[in-house]
Amino acid sequence: MRRTAYDLYRRSLSALIFAGCVGCAVLIVGVLGWVIGYLSSIGASSLSIGFFTELPSGDVANPGGMKHAILGTLALVAMAGVIGVPLGVATGIYLAEFKQDRYILAPVRFTADVLAGVPSIVIGILGYELVVVPMGSYNGWAGAFALAFIMVPIVARTSEEMLRLVPDSYRAASLALGATKAQTITRVVLPAATGSLITGIMLALARICGETAPLLFTALGSRLLTLDPNKPFPSLTVQIYTYATGPYPEQKRLAWAGILVLVALLLALNALIRYVASRSITRSIA
Amino acid sequence: MNETPSKPAMSPVKVEAIDPLDSAVLDMPRQAPRFNVLSAIQNDQPHAPAIHPSVAHGKGIVEIKDFSLYYGPKKTVHSVSLSIPVGHVTALIGPSGCGKSTLLRSVNRLNDLVDGVRTTGDILVGGESVYAPGTDVIDLRRRVGMVFQKSNPFPMSIFDNVVYGLRIHGERRRSVLEEVCERSLRGAALWDEVKDRLQSSAMGLSGGQQQRLCIARAIAVEPQVLLMDEPCSALDPIATLKIEELILEISQKYTVLIVTHNMGQASRVSDYTAFMYLGRLVEYGPTSHIFQTPTLPETEQYITGKFG
Numbered sequence: 149m150r151r152t153a154y155d156l157y158r159r160s161l162s163a164l165i166f167a168g169c170v171g172c173a174v175l176i177v178g179v180l181g182w183v184i185g186y187l188s189s190i191g192a193s194s195l196s197i198g199f200f201t202e203l204p205s206g207d208v209a210n211p212g213g214m215k216h217a218i219l220g221t222l223a224l225v226a227m228a229g230v231i232g233v234p235l236g237v238a239t240g241i242y243l244a245e246f247k248q249d250r251y252i253l254a255p256v257r258f259t260a261d262v263l264a265g266v267p268s269i270v271i272g273i274l275g276y277e278l279v280v281v282p283m284g285s286y287n288g289w290a291g292a293f294a295l296a297f298i299m300v301p302i303v304a305r306t307s308e309e310m311l312r313l314v315p316d317s318y319r320a321a322s323l324a325l326g327a328t329k330a331q332t333i334t335r336v337v338l339p340a341a342t343g344s345l346i347t348g349i350m351l352a353l354a355r356i357c358g359e360t361a362p363l364l365f366t367a368l369g370s371r372l373l374t375l376d377p378n379k380p381f382p383s384l385t386v387q388i389y390t391y392a393t394g395p396y397p398e399q400k401r402l403a404w405a406g407i408l409v410l411v412a413l414l415l416a417l418n419a420l421i422r423y424v425a426s427r428s429i430t431r432s433i434a
Numbered sequence: 435m436n437e438t439p440s441k442p443a444m445s446p447v448k449v450e451a452i453d454p455l456d457s458a459v460l461d462m463p464r465q466a467p468r469f470n471v472l473s474a475i476q477n478d479q480p481h482a483p484a485i486h487p488s489v490a491h492g493k494g495i496v497e498i499k500d501f502s503l504y505y506g507p508k509k510t511v512h513s514v515s516l517s518i519p520v521g522h523v524t525a526l527i528g529p530s531g532c533g534k535s536t537l538l539r540s541v542n543r544l545n546d547l548v549d550g551v552r553t554t555g556d557i558l559v560g561g562e563s564v565y566a567p568g569t570d571v572i573d574l575r576r577r578v579g580m581v582f583q584k585s586n587p588f589p590m591s592i593f594d595n596v597v598y599g600l601r602i603h604g605e606r607r608r609s610v611l612e613e614v615c616e617r618s619l620r621g622a623a624l625w626d627e628v629k630d631r632l633q634s635s636a637m638g639l640s641g642g643q644q645q646r647l648c649i650a651r652a653i654a655v656e657p658q659v660l661l662m663d664e665p666c667s668a669l670d671p672i673a674t675l676k677i678e679e680l681i682l683e684i685s686q687k688y689t690v691l692i693v694t695h696n697m698g699q700a701s702r703v704s705d706y707t708a709f710m711y712l713g714r715l716v717e718y719g720p721t722s723h724i725f726q727t728p729t730l731p732e733t734e735q736y737i738t739g740k741f742g
Binding site: 247248315317318319320321322323324325326327328331335336339340 | 542544547549572573574575576577579580582584586587588589590598599601602603648651652655
């Protein structure tokens with residue numbers, strides 16, 4: 149075939165666009181690699197067994213570890229999950245399975261989308277007003293509440309999308325056998341979507357692991373290993389914030405180590421999400 | 435064993451089902467320029483369906499009574515009355531969009547799942563109204579099983595699929611579940627193929643096996659009526675043949691109402707056939723009558739492939 153000027157033009161354009169896409173992808177991955185590399189180079193030197201096993205010493209030259217903050221974050225995320233996952237999944241089920249309520253569904257879906265976009269500092273203030281003020285002090289419940297509040301819209305919308313992927317033929321088969329709607333949902337639809345639901349839940353958990361702003365006004369943070377949710381509650385992110393903004397170089401070093409641990413935690417969680425997602429049933433049937 | 439000389443094997447077409455009344459129908463004079471039922475239907479003019487006397491008794495297990503169905507403003511089933519005889523296979527045939535699947539899904543009220551569906555008239559199953567305000571739809575669907583166009587086993591084990599219907603109705607005894615599972619799988623001619631892997635996923639079965647599993651799942655709850663919505667349309671000829679044999683087998687015990695696009699299938703498996711066109715019933719009678727000596731020339735045209 150004869151190559152005209154136009155032909156050359158369109159082939160060059162195609163190659164250019166492809167190169168642009170590859171360039172952008174490399175840039176993104178490169179930035180992530182740079183961040184992790186930079187973190188590792190600074191944080192790793194401050195990382196020791198003591199970081200995981202020791203509590204803050206009170207001595208600014210030798211500040212101890214972040215055991216309290218790691219456990220605090222895990223406890224906060226767990227509490228938030230216990231509150232947020234059932235609420236979020238239930239909302240997702242409602243959005244996906246009760247299509248006849250179309251005049252209620254649209255506002256619920258809109259609200260969930262707006263909530264998912266609300267800056268987390270706003271949710272922190274909400275937690276302050278709704279939990280901290282009535283209870284009279286900063287406390288772990290307020291932190292868990294704020295984190296759960298961030299989770300619910302994310303879990304609700306991802307659950308809805310995942311449940312929509314379950315073919316209607318399953319629902320029809322179940323109903324045609326005389327199952328109630330609740331039986332159809334609990335025995336057929338949810339099991340078929342379990343893997344993808346877990347993916348959505350873990351995405352939301354990963355998101356709240358790294359939240360700092362909503363905890364500042366609610367759990368406040370603590371330098372003690374007081375895992376009593378009625379008292380100010382330690383967390384990794386707030387502890388990093390406190391050390392990083394403080395004046396002491398040893399504490400700053402500890403903050404770098406904390407960031408490294410947090411990023412490692414998120415990377416591990418995301419890898420786990422990918423693994424679960426690749427094995428989920430919804431993916432194989434959709 | 436055979437004292438008399440053996441007769442040649444019966445062909446699947448049930449010739450013996452010919453009604454003596456057929457001769458009377460055959461002798462009916464056919465006027466030369468006549469009222470064309472199909473053009474009347476196209477022009478939305480009233481017509482009288484040709485109902486064979488043998489099915490005009492009104493004592494069927496399923497009685498469709500002047501039933502109409504609307505999707506929003508669109509009327510898709512027009513005042514159909516059909517009497518489905520107990521213990522037989524009745525086929526609904528007709529060109530695409532003639533409302534036969536819709537009518538089938540009306541019997542177990544699966545159309546309830548679709549937005550904007552409205553009905554008039556009524557359907558009786560075993561003498562109980564399907565559309566009366568107080569109808570227990572859950573119980574109705576337990577009594578009326580359904581096999582879908584595309585096989586739709588649940589993503590769980592073969593065993594769990596078969597006993598699903600029992601479990602949702604509260605049966606927990608392992609021995610009962612196992613017994614029903616075996617009986618249903620045998621009934622669906624699948625037992626020998628899957629008996630060693632009841633706990634493996636149903637999704638690993640072939641298309642034909644999946645469809646037979648769906649039949650086993652449907653008959654596990656012993657429905658009064660089994661609805662089949664083009665059960666072979668997604669299957670290859672060999673799997674289709676197996677399902678057809680199975681339908682003949684099942685019809686010993688169950689009443690089957692089957693929608694099919696395949697004329698051959700209707701003639702092979704059914705005892706009675708209803709021909710529908712654009713949401714109306716055109717002709718209904720014994721399959722041998724419909725296929726060999728239909729009352730209306732329109733029915734003959736459709737069956738011989740002249741349109742549709």
